[in-house]
Amino acid sequence: MFALVLIVVVAGALAQRLAGLGFGLLVSPVLVVLLGPFDGVMIINLCGAASSLLILSRVWRHVDWRRYFGLAASALTGVVPGAWLASHVPEAPLEICIGVLLILGLLASQRLNRSSWQASGPAPMMTLGFSSGLMNAAAGVGGPAITAYAIVTRWEQRSFGATLQPYFITTGLSSLLSKYLFSGGHLPALEGWQWLGILAAMIVGIVAGDLLSGRVQPGFVRKIVVVIAYAGAVSTVSKGVLDLALG
Numbered sequence: 001m002f003a004l005v006l007i008v009v010v011a012g013a014l015a016q017r018l019a020g021l022g023f024g025l026l027v028s029p030v031l032v033v034l035l036g037p038f039d040g041v042m043i044i045n046l047c048g049a050a051s052s053l054l055i056l057s058r059v060w061r062h063v064d065w066r067r068y069f070g071l072a073a074s075a076l077t078g079v080v081p082g083a084w085l086a087s088h089v090p091e092a093p094l095e096i097c098i099g100v101l102l103i104l105g106l107l108a109s110q111r112l113n114r115s116s117w118q119a120s121g122p123a124p125m126m127t128l129g130f131s132s133g134l135m136n137a138a139a140g141v142g143g144p145a146i147t148a149y150a151i152v153t154r155w156e157q158r159s160f161g162a163t164l165q166p167y168f169i170t171t172g173l174s175s176l177l178s179k180y181l182f183s184g185g186h187l188p189a190l191e192g193w194q195w196l197g198i199l200a201a202m203i204v205g206i207v208a209g210d211l212l213s214g215r216v217q218p219g220f221v222r223k224i225v226v227v228i229a230y231a232g233a234v235s236t237v238s239k240g241v242l243d244l245a246l247g
Contacts, residue, residue, distance in 0.1 A: 001034055002194060009201040010208070013051045015225050017058075017209025019218040020161025021143040021168075022225040023048045028102065028140040029232025033239050037094040038086060039188040042179055043198070044140035049172030051202050052165040058210070062162035067155075070122070071146065071163075072170045074129025075136070079171060082137030083178030095240030098139040102233040105135060105144025106226060112151045124152055137175035141229075142168070157218060 008030045015022030024044055031040035056063075086094065128149040136142030146167065150160045180186065190198075 002197070005031065005034060006197055006201040009047060009198055010205040012047075013202040013205025014209045014212075015205075015221055016048075016051050017055055017206045018212060018216055019221040019225065020157070020164045021147065022221065023051050023168075024136070024141045025102070025106075025143050025225050025229040026232070028098070029229065029236045031140075032095060032098055032236050033232075035188065037091055037098055038179070038183070038186070041086060041098070041138070041140040042176060043188050043190075045136070045172045045176040045179075047198060047202060048140070049169045049176070050199070051206065052168040052172070054202065054206050056165040056169070059162035059165060062158050063166060064159045064163045067125075068163050068166050070125050071129045071132075071149070071167055074126045075133030075142070075167070075171050076174055078130040078133030078135075079137045079174045079178055082134040082139075083175055083182050086138045087179055087182035092240045092243035094138075095243065096237050097240075098141075099233045099235075099237030099240065101135050101139045102141050102144070102229060102236070105141060105148075106229060106233070109144045109148045109151065110226070112148050120153065124149055128152075133171055133175075136171045137178060140175075142171050161218065 008027050012023035012025075012027040015026055027047070028041065028044050031043055034040065035043065085097075089097065128145045132142040132145035132149075135145055143164075146164065149155070
């Protein structure tokens, strides 16, 4: 089981390096099924932040710091209620909620991608930033909402992918801290060697992404991530429904 976790972490870090996002989308459904919704999402929050931290030095010069601060401030208002929900909702309903949130986020971002409508001003930043923070804390998948913001504002891909890295560091660490406090100090029960293995898997994925960067189109990577994310979301909902029926 842990070997599968490592494989998925490598894939998530690879996608994050190539497309700017994808770690939570790929890893969340698998870790929720294998480790449970609370522990799984806590690990995703920590690893997502660590993965973005490792990538940030490579894309620093392309970060749009003005947009980062606006989005991060909006997201933090959603992190607290999302962390509270993750800490207080029973496991089976939480699995169903995580899967449904992921499906809805993916559907919304894809629908917007086919639209010619363009938004501006603070309203989309505040609304979608809040949604991203809420989903990141509750389900470990803040990517779809923030992707929707990039689509409706026609944000250039290189700047968007770079700005996501400090953004995911902020939302990941704030989600982790909020859930730690709401749960009374709960942490995932992993051995030290397992944490080191996850860190090594992230580094392998990022290095592989460095080698492939420029050879693989980010749009192609995003399509693969979306397909896998849909499959994982359906599996997560199915497991939650089964656990609810058996419980």
